[in-house]
Amino acid sequence: MAEEVIIARETPVLKGTVRVAGAKNSALKLIAAAILGQGETTLRNVPLISDIDIMSEVLERLGARVVRNGHELLVDTSQVDSFETPYELVTKMRASISVLGPLVGRFGQARVAMPGGCQIGARNIDMHLVGMEELGVEFSVDHGNLVATTPKGLHGGNILLDFPSVGATENTMMAACVAEGTTTIDNAAREPEIEDLANMLNAMGAKVQGAGTSTITIEGVLLESMHPCVHTTVGDRIEAGTYLTGGALLGGPVTVEGINPTFLRMALTKLEAFGCTVETGEDSITVSRTQPLRATDIQTLPYPGFPTDLQAQFMLLAALAKGSSIVTENVFENRFMFAAEIARMGADINIEEHHAVVTGVERLQGAPVESTDLRAGAALVLAGLAAEGETIVRHIEHIDRGYEDYVGKLASLGADIERAALESLN
Ligand code: UD1
Numbered sequence: 001m002a003e004e005v006i007i008a009r010e011t012p013v014l015k016g017t018v019r020v021a022g023a024k025n026s027a028l029k030l031i032a033a034a035i036l037g038q039g040e041t042t043l044r045n046v047p048l049i050s051d052i053d054i055m056s057e058v059l060e061r062l063g064a065r066v067v068r069n070g071h072e073l074l075v076d077t078s079q080v081d082s083f084e085t086p087y088e089l090v091t092k093m094r095a096s097i098s099v100l101g102p103l104v105g106r107f108g109q110a111r112v113a114m115p116g117g118c119q120i121g122a123r124n125i126d127m128h129l130v131g132m133e134e135l136g137v138e139f140s141v142d143h144g145n146l147v148a149t150t151p152k153g154l155h156g157g158n159i160l161l162d163f164p165s166v167g168a169t170e171n172t173m174m175a176a177c178v179a180e181g182t183t184t185i186d187n188a189a190r191e192p193e194i195e196d197l198a199n200m201l202n203a204m205g206a207k208v209q210g211a212g213t214s215t216i217t218i219e220g221v222l223l224e225s226m227h228p229c230v231h232t233t234v235g236d237r238i239e240a241g242t243y244l245t246g247g248a249l250l251g252g253p254v255t256v257e258g259i260n261p262t263f264l265r266m267a268l269t270k271l272e273a274f275g276c277t278v279e280t281g282e283d284s285i286t287v288s289r290t291q292p293l294r295a296t297d298i299q300t301l302p303y304p305g306f307p308t309d310l311q312a313q314f315m316l317l318a319a320l321a322k323g324s325s326i327v328t329e330n331v332f333e334n335r336f337m338f339a340a341e342i343a344r345m346g347a348d349i350n351i352e353e354h355h356a357v358v359t360g361v362e363r364l365q366g367a368p369v370e371s372t373d374l375r376a377g378a379a380l381v382l383a384g385l386a387a388e389g390e391t392i393v394r395h396i397e398h399i400d401r402g403y404e405d406y407v408g409k410l411a412s413l414g415a416d417i418e419r420a421a422l423e424s425l426n
Contacts, residue, residue: 002421002422002423002424003394003421003422003423004396004419004420004421004422005392005393005394005396005419005420005421005422005425006381006384006392006393006396006399006406006407006417006418006419007384007390007391007392007393007417007418007419007420007425008366008381008382008383008384008385008387008390008391008393008415008416008417009366009384009385009389009390009391009416009417010366010385010386010387010388010389010390010416011250011385011386011414011415011416011417012250013250013251013252013414014246014247014249014250014251014252014254014385014410014413014414014415015247015251015252015253015254015413015414016254016255016412016413016414017254017255017256017257018243018254018255018256018257018409018412018413019256019257019258020235020236020239020240020243020256020257020258020259021045021047021048021049021071021235021236021239021258021404022044022045022046022047022071022232022233022234022235022236023047023192023193023196023233023234023235023236023237023238023239024047024049024051024052024236024238024239024401024402025095025166025191025193025236025238026192026193026196026197026233026234026236027043027045027046027047027052027055027073027233028051028052028055028095028098029095029098029170029174029193029197030043030196030197030200030231030233031043031052031055031056031059031066031073031075032055032058032059032098032099032101032102032174033102033174033197033200033201033204034059034064034075034077034102034228035059035062035064035077035080035099035102035103035105035106036102036105036106036174036177036178036201036204036206036223036226037077037204037226037227037228037229038077038078038080038106038223038226038227038228039076039077039078039227039228040074040075040076040078040228041074041075041076041077041204041228041229041230041231042072042073042074042075042228042229042230042231043072043073043074043075043231043232043233044071044072044230044231044232044233045071045232045233045234045235046068046071046072046073046233047071047233047236047239047402047404048070048071048404048405049400049401049402049403049404050397050400050401051093051095051401051402052073054089054092054093054096055093055095055096056068056073056075057089058085058089058096058099059075059077059080059099061082061084061085061086061089062077062080062081062082062083062084062085062099062103063077063079063080063081063082064076064077064079064080065079077228080106083103083106083107083109083110083111084110084111084112084145085099085103085110085111085112085113086113087113087144089113090112090113090114091113093401094124095167096112097112097125097128097167097171098167098170098171098174099112100112100128100132100146100148100171100175101128101132101170101171101172101173101174101175102174102175103148104132104137104148104150104154104175105154105174105175105177105178105179105223106178106223108149108150108153108154109147109148109149109150110146110147110148111142111145111146111147111148112145112146112148113144113145113146114141114144114145114146125146125167125168127161127162127163127165127168128165128167128168128171128172130159130161130162130168131159131161131168131169131171131172131185132148132171132172132175134157134158134159134172134183135154135155135156135157135159135172135175135176135179135183136150136152136153136154136155136157136179137149137150137154137175138150138151153180154175154176154178154179154180154220155179155180155181155220156176156179156180156181156182156183156218156220157176157179157183158183158184158186159172159183159184159185159186160186160187161185161186161187161188161189162187163187163302164187164188164189164190164214164302165189166189166191166193166194166302168189169185169188169189169194169216170189170194170197172185173185173188173194173197173198173201173208173211173216173218174197174201176218176220177201177206177207177208177218177220177221177226178206178220178221178222178223178226179218179220180220181220182217182218182219182220183217183218183220184215184216184217184218185215185216185218186214186215187214188210188211188213188214188215188216189302189303190212190213190214190302190303190304191302191303192212192234192237192260192263192303193234194211194212194216195211195212195234196233196234197211198211198212198216199211199231200229200231203229203230203231204226204227204228204229205221205225205226205227206218206221206226207219207220207221234260234263235258235259235260235263235283236259237259237260237263237264237267237307238307238309238310238375238402239256239402239403239404240256240258240259240263240264240285241264241267241307241309241310241313242310242313242375242378242379242382242403243256243409243410243413244256244264244267244268244271244285244287245310245313245314245316245317245379245382246382246385246410246413246415247276247286247287247288247289247413248271248274248276248287248289248293248317249293249316249317249320249382249385249386250385250386251288251289251290252276252286252287252288252289253286253287253288254286254287254288254413255284255285255286256284256285256286257283257284258283258284259283259284259285260283261280261281261284261285264285265304266304266305266306266307267306267307267310267314268280268285270296270298270306270314271287273294273296274289274293274294274296274317274321275289275291275292275293275294275321276288276289277289277290292321292322293317293318293320293321293322293360294321294322294323295318295321295322295323295324295325295358295360296314296317296318296321296325297325297326297327297328298311298314298315298318298325298326298327298328299327299328299329299330300328300329300330300331301330301331302331308329308330308331308332308335309375310375311327311329311335311338311375312338312375312376312378312379313375313378313379313382314327315327315338315339315342315349315356315358315379316338316342316379316382316383316386318358318360319342319347319348319349319358319360319361319364319383320360320361320363320364320386321358321360322360323359323360324357324358324359324360325357325358325360326355326356326357326358327355327356327358328354328355328356329354329355329356330354333354336351336356337372337373337376338372338375338376338379338380339351339356339358340372341369341370341371341372341376341380342364342369342379342380342383344367344368344369345364345365345366345367345369345383345384345387345391346361346363346364346365346387347361347364348360348361363387363388364383364386364387364388365387365388365389366384366387366388366389366390366391367387367391368391368392368394369383369384369391369392369393369394370393370394370395371393371394371395371396371398371399372395372398373398374398374399374401374402374403375402376398377393377395377396377398377399378399378402378403378406380393381393381399381406381410381417384417385410385415385416385417392425394422396419407419
């Protein structure tokens, strides 16, 4: 199939209103949680993105029936009879690991392929395992698969996470729902998506309290008492933040609807520091800017700190601001791939370990660039709209993972943008 690219051309202003989809990072876990419901769960406000297709496939491979009807997803887990997640799906999407907790809860065992280079004790899932071990889960490795068993059943435990990991909090919380006794998770992640998941689990019969704070308490219930439910996915704060960055970059006013403004408090504070005007409604946010962008330091932290998933977009603002900004990445290692690509467009960025010193330039120049990951890709497209001339963004499959109709929504704000087959450009 011909490779598709996004062509972004210099756009004088972005303005108008877009409605954000449901949160990718919530919907993925809600689909996994449906395993515990053992019947027909209906999820609403599910984004039309490729990561959701992969998670649907993960569930189908376990024996579930998944039917999409627009933004509604029916997940029937009554016939789930397998607890094994194959390698080709896990490597496609790290979030596949979120079936581990629900599978252990439902079957007392799970077999999930480990992404390449991943081993027990490896940093990227160690906290998931430590959390579940506290609930009585034993882990071993068999031919590249992580094998979970519960020889003495699942029981409550007191867990203190090393770091408020989103995935570890969610997996442990889902398994603990059907453990015997009470579980506490301290230093839990507080992201709005965790609260969304807890709300769904409670609607399914679980007893989860404190989600959205650093201490989550789960009183275990019998698996038989868990049931399916109808749940609406919370709005995507990262998608909202991305369009707001576009408004900040190109003047606005840009309004995003379908998002609770408190989810973006830190990002909105930073937009104001960059020189923007921000107005919030109950379910909407508007950004506009009439003065030059001012240099502003950013440091990513777990929620409610500044989200790492908006780091690239805000680095773009810094790249065009007056003065120097320091962007510090505290959540993920090696998450400055965007800096290398935007440098091709004329940005002045120096990286020292997990700090980037960004000195604003007057203009960026259009160039061929590659989206190296989801958020970097989204930010490169915005950069292309702000830059002189034409920017061709390749590897847009990364963008399709997490943004529903990114090109269409930006075009509706006035962006000069299109998707095209790469071959047709040569
Ligand atoms: C989720 C989000 C991702 C977001 C991130 C942080 C999904 C599908 N993805 O990812 O978009 O950027 O939260 O807000 O929801 N870590 C360990 N050991 C573990 C778990 C994590 O060392 O057992 C490390 C990771 O390598 C990373 C940091 O902790 O450096 C944060 O990871 P975590 O909060 O777990 O993020 P994810 O759930 O993977």
